[in-house]
Amino acid sequence: MYVSKTAYKSLEIEKIMLQFASRARSELGVFMLSRQEPFSDKDQVLKRQALIEGYRRYLSIHGNLPWSSDVASVDGLIEGASETGMMSGEELLRVRVLLHLAGRIRDSVGEVRDDFPALWTLARRVRDFSEDLERLSVLDEKGELYDGASPRLRDLRERIDELRRRIRRDCNGIINGSSSHMLQERVLSMRNGRSVLLVRQEFVGRFPGILVDRSSSGNSAYMEPNCVVSLNNRMVELRQDERDEERRIFRALTTGIMSRKGAVIEAQDVVGIMDMIYAVSDLMDRERWTFPEMTGGTRFRLFQVRHPMLGSSAVPIDVHCGGAFRVLVITGPNTGGKTVALKTVGVSVFLAWCGLPIPAVEGSQVGEVSSLFSDIGDEQSIEQSLSTFSAHLKNVVDILEDSDDRSLILLDELGAGTDPQEGAALGVALLKTFKRRGPLVLATTHHNPIKKFATTTDGVETASVDFDLSTLTPTYRLIMGIPGQSNALAIAERLGMHREVLGEAEKVLKSGEASIETMIGELQKKTLHLDSQAASLSKERQEIEELKKAIAKDRHDLERIKRRTIMKADREAERVLEEAESQAREMLRGLDEAAKSAADRELNKHKKGVKKSKERSQVRQAVFEAKEIKERGSKEIEVGDVVQISGSGSAGEVLSIGGKRAVVLVGGLKVETDLKKLTASDKKIRPEVSGPSISVSRPVGVPSSIMVRGMTVDEAMPLVADYLDRAVLAGYGEVTVIHGRGEGILRRKVHELCRRLSYVANFRLGENGEGGYGVTVVSFRD
Numbered sequence: 001m002y003v004s005k006t007a008y009k010s011l012e013i014e015k016i017m018l019q020f021a022s023r024a025r026s027e028l029g030v031f032m033l034s035r036q037e038p039f040s041d042k043d044q045v046l047k048r049q050a051l052i053e054g055y056r057r058y059l060s061i062h063g064n065l066p067w068s069s070d071v072a073s074v075d076g077l078i079e080g081a082s083e084t085g086m087m088s089g090e091e092l093l094r095v096r097v098l099l100h101l102a103g104r105i106r107d108s109v110g111e112v113r114d115d116f117p118a119l120w121t122l123a124r125r126v127r128d129f130s131e132d133l134e135r136l137s138v139l140d141e142k143g144e145l146y147d148g149a150s151p152r153l154r155d156l157r158e159r160i161d162e163l164r165r166r167i168r169r170d171c172n173g174i175i176n177g178s179s180s181h182m183l184q185e186r187v188l189s190m191r192n193g194r195s196v197l198l199v200r201q202e203f204v205g206r207f208p209g210i211l212v213d214r215s216s217s218g219n220s221a222y223m224e225p226n227c228v229v230s231l232n233n234r235m236v237e238l239r240q241d242e243r244d245e246e247r248r249i250f251r252a253l254t255t256g257i258m259s260r261k262g263a264v265i266e267a268q269d270v271v272g273i274m275d276m277i278y279a280v281s282d283l284m285d286r287e288r289w290t291f292p293e294m295t296g297g298t299r300f301r302l303f304q305v306r307h308p309m310l311g312s313s314a315v316p317i318d319v320h321c322g323g324a325f326r327v328l329v330i331t332g333p334n335t336g337g338k339t340v341a342l343k344t345v346g347v348s349v350f351l352a353w354c355g356l357p358i359p360a361v362e363g364s365q366v367g368e369v370s371s372l373f374s375d376i377g378d379e380q381s382i383e384q385s386l387s388t389f390s391a392h393l394k395n396v397v398d399i400l401e402d403s404d405d406r407s408l409i410l411l412d413e414l415g416a417g418t419d420p421q422e423g424a425a426l427g428v429a430l431l432k433t434f435k436r437r438g439p440l441v442l443a444t445t446h447h448n449p450i451k452k453f454a455t456t457t458d459g460v461e462t463a464s465v466d467f468d469l470s471t472l473t474p475t476y477r478l479i480m481g482i483p484g485q486s487n488a489l490a491i492a493e494r495l496g497m498h499r500e501v502l503g504e505a506e507k508v509l510k511s512g513e514a515s516i517e518t519m520i521g522e523l524q525k526k527t528l529h530l531d532s533q534a535a536s537l538s539k540e541r542q543e544i545e546e547l548k549k550a551i552a553k554d555r556h557d558l559e560r561i562k563r564r565t566i567m568k569a570d571r572e573a574e575r576v577l578e579e580a581e582s583q584a585r586e587m588l589r590g591l592d593e594a595a596k597s598a599a600d601r602e603l604n605k606h607k608k609g610v611k612k613s614k615e616r617s618q619v620r621q622a623v624f625e626a627k628e629i630k631e632r633g634s635k636e637i638e639v640g641d642v643v644q645i646s647g648s649g650s651a652g653e654v655l656s657i658g659g660k661r662a663v664v665l666v667g668g669l670k671v672e673t674d675l676k677k678l679t680a681s682d683k684k685i686r687p688e689v690s691g692p693s694i695s696v697s698r699p700v701g702v703p704s705s706i707m708v709r710g711m712t713v714d715e716a717m718p719l720v721a722d723y724l725d726r727a728v729l730a731g732y733g734e735v736t737v738i739h740g741r742g743e744g745i746l747r748r749k750v751h752e753l754c755r756r757l758s759y760v761a762n763f764r765l766g767e768n769g770e771g772g773y774g775v776t777v778v779s780f781r782d
Contacts (some may be wrong), residue, residue: 001038001353004402006395007374007410011346012309019308020356023282026071028268029275038353042294042368047118048355049291054118055277056284061559062112065274066104070097074268078261086247087254089143095257095264096136099129102267105274125270127263135256138249149249156242163238167195167231174225182207184220193239194232196222280356287312289357292348292364298406298440299323299367300349305360307344315476316360317341322367325461327431327441329414329454330478332465337476338444339376341465342410345442346374349408363544369440370406373399377412389416396430405438414445424449435459481529637662637678644681651681671782672731702730709740709774713749720750728759728780736766737776750776 003013021030039045058065077091087095109116109123138149147154168188174197175186182203189196191213198220199207209223224232257264283289292302299322306314319341321328330338348358352366375395399409414427424447431453434441445451454462466477637643641654643664652664652671662675706723708716720737727735739746747765754763759781766775 001040001350001369002371003038003350004371004373004399006398007346007372010374010376011343011350013347013350016308016347016351020276020279020283023279024275025067025069025278026272026275027073028071028272029279031073032269032272032276033279036354036356038350038372039355045294045353045355049294050118051122052277052280052355052357053291054116055274056281058109058112058116058119059281062108065108066101068097068101070094071101071271072098074098074264078258078264081254081258085254086251087257089139089145089246089250091143092136092250092253092257093139093141093143096133096139098268098271099133099136099264102126102271103129103133105271122270122273126267127260129260129263129267132256132260135253138253145246145249150245153242153245153249156238156245160235160238160242163231163235167228167235170227170231171195171197171225174227179207184215189222191222193236194224195228195235196224199223284357287359288361289359290362290364291357292352292360292366294352295365295367297322297367298326298369298408299365300345300369300408300440301365302345302348302358302360303364305344305348305358305364307340308347308359310340314340317344317476317478319345319463319478319480321345321440321442321461325459326438327435327443327454327460328463329431329450329460330442330444330463330465331446331451331454337465337478339412340476341463341478342374342376342412342442342444346372346408346410368406369408370404371402372408372410373403374410375399375412376410400433403437403439407439409434409439409441411441411443414443414447414450416446423447428453431460637675637680642681643678654678673733677733702726702732704732705736705738705775707738708746709738711746713746716746717749717753721753724753724757724760724778732780733782734777734779736771737778738771738774739776741772741774744773747773747776754778 017033017036021033024030024033039048055065072094074091074095077087077094081087081091103126106123106126109119113120113124138146140146145153147157171188174180175183175188180186182199184198184200187198189198194212196212197209198215199209199222201219201221204211204221204223207223207225208227209225210229211221212224213222215221299320301320301322303318304316305319306312306316315337317337319328330341332338348360348364349366349369349372351358353369358364358366375392396411403409411430414430416423427443427445427447427450431441431443431450435457443450451462454460461480462482463478463480464482466479637654637657639654639657642651643654644651655663655665657663657675660675661672662678663672664678665671704727706720708719711719716739723737724735737750739750741747751763754760754776761779761781763776763778766772766777770777
């Protein structure tokens with residue numbers, strides 16, 4: 001869809017796009033949003049809608065995709081490197097952050113590619129950068145090169161370190177020797193890349209060394225001791241060699257990146273689009289914007305649509321055009337919302353053809369619009385010395401030349417700015433011309449001849465903005481099918497205008513309205529028709545709402561069945577993997593040492609993939625369990641209720657509730673668990689098998705968490721193992737192990753223990769508010 005420059009400016013599209021951009025997490029997302037233009041065909045719009053909907057469905061099932069707050073544009077870096085052939089360490093680090101994030105996004109979507117084809121179509125554009133990332137791993141988190149970036153760099157830095165120690169040793173001999181009284185400070189300093197000492201002014205001539213610099217006060221001087229002159233000279237040489245080697249490495253790394261410049265830019269585009277989609281999804285959640293249905297034919301039908309710049313305080317309107325009529329004339333008093341209605345329609349159609357949501361409710365429709373034109377506002381052309389009327393007229397002439405029968409044209413204050421009679425005549429003529437040519441036209445006016453034309457002409461409809469005469473204020477509601485009045489006389493009367501003046505004004509109006517009876521007759525017919533349509537529409541909406549509720553319930557039930565099926569499959573897969581690993585270990589014991597070593601290496605290689613699969617399964621189960629708890633709603637669990645423990649397929653009866661804990665009878669087993677993990681269930685309880693009842697009660701003194709932070713592995717692990725044994729017997733569904741952040745050694749040992757324990761269902765690191773990486777939350781099998 002083409003949008004004229006005048007329409008783009010008058011509709012304030014840049015400000016509208018800021019509604020999305022303010023929610024982006026990076027400059028990449030903001031840049032992508034700034035480049036958005038309407039698509040040229042409906043298939044592209046539908047693909048964009050499917051992409052965003054796929055992203056939102058991914059979020060609801062798997063949570064957020066990977067992200068990094070450090071990601072930034074590399075366009076300028078690549079452009080600069082094209083000229084210089086080299087990026088700095090910080091610039092290469094920025095490229096590494098981008099490529100690493102793009103790869104993580106691709107991997108995450110790739111794991112579920114069959115369920116999210118639209119999302120995978122985007123993510124698969126990211127190439128394999130594993131070798132590039134491996135080369136860039138020589139950079140630390142500040143963009144500086146590690147010593148091992150090259151053998152020569154390591155050698156140079158070792159020699160520099162050794163030389164630095166020799167210089168410090170020789171200077172310390174002076175600082176602590178007989179010449180120490182000559183020093184202003186007993187500290188080794190650096191000036192111009194050379195090691196120097198700060199000497200008092202009165203000893204400058206006697207100190208055995210070379211003057212390098214004066215202090216800012218002038219009371220002392222920086223002097224290079226004679227004993228380190230040759231060492232300093234060597235240090236300068238080595239430092240230059242080190243810089244040369246660093247530049248060589250940076251150039252080599254830059255060459256590698258530039259050889260894949262196209263792939264890097266495409267990866268950046270994917271990350272930018274993902275951030276753009278995140279911003280769009282966030283706006284949809286917070287402001288309740290929706291996607292319109294993209295229909296055939298040049299038409300639109302918008303329900304409860306608001307102008308984005310007015311926010312939630314705006315009065316929503318229903319407006320449509322196309323089909324029975326293709327010209328809509330909106331009338332009413334000034335400041336009543338006529339111009340806002342035009343802009344709301346224009347903005348909504350623009351966003352729809354960009355494949356973005358619009359500020360309207362579900363059920364809204366936008367058809368095939370080839371181009372968008374507008375003549376809105378008082379934009380006098382100073383450069384061309386045109387009056388306001390002339391400027392508007394020139395704009396309308398351009399619209400007449402460029403529009404076609406699939407255009408949408410917005411005309412504000414039709415016929416204004418000149419003699420009322422001539423302006424009205426011109427306005428009617430324009431509407432007749434557009435009606436013959438066939439585009440969609442929305443126009444506002446105050447002129448009665450234009451109102452009468454709109455009311456009495458087939459294929460032309462009227463609408464009005466409502467006005468409350470009791471308060472002399474607009475309501476901003478749009479009423480389709482009824483022309484509006486300017487209400488000038490009513491407002492004048494309320495403000496105390498003399499009756500004599502009002503009477504004369506009424507006489508003037510009556511003398512110029514010979515065909516008023518025709519207009520009234522048409523209005524009565526339309527009012528009856530509207531009443532009939534409103535009743536029919538109300539019934540249809542009620543039926544639609546009932547269907548939506550039924551569909552939502554079916555979808556909810558299917559999602560729940562799917563989640564539980566996946567959770568069951570994950571647990572079975574974990575069991576099979578554990579058995580396979582155990583059998584492999586048994587087989588290894590029977591092999592000779594040479595074969596055993598080779599087999600052990602192969603087994604460890606496969607264990608990495610198995611470990612990653614287990615971790616993904618555990619994260620997925622945690623997300624699913626959280627969803628089941630959330631879906632329970634506000635219904636309180638009571639004694640006697642049939643419930644299901646989150647993540648379990650069996651139902652049980654609540655025997656007792658105490659505080660935040662509950663005792664549930666499941667298949668003859670009494671289980672004490674957290675009240676939050678219980679979900680009301682409509683399942684039938686399996687009959688109990690006769691025999692002794694097993695009660696699992698919480699032993700006294702078993703807390704819901706254990707603190708081992710600051711302990712050694714040997715001290716902590718026996719305590720953790722014993723605690724987990726007691727906690728599962730206590731009936732806990734979930735406990736917390738507090739191991740601290742540190743270097744992660746203790747955390748890894750706790751995770752290894754959890755993987756070995758058969759009664760541990762899954763474990764995860766703490767979330768924000770739970771302790772983050774400093775804690776592990778352990779969940780037990782039901």
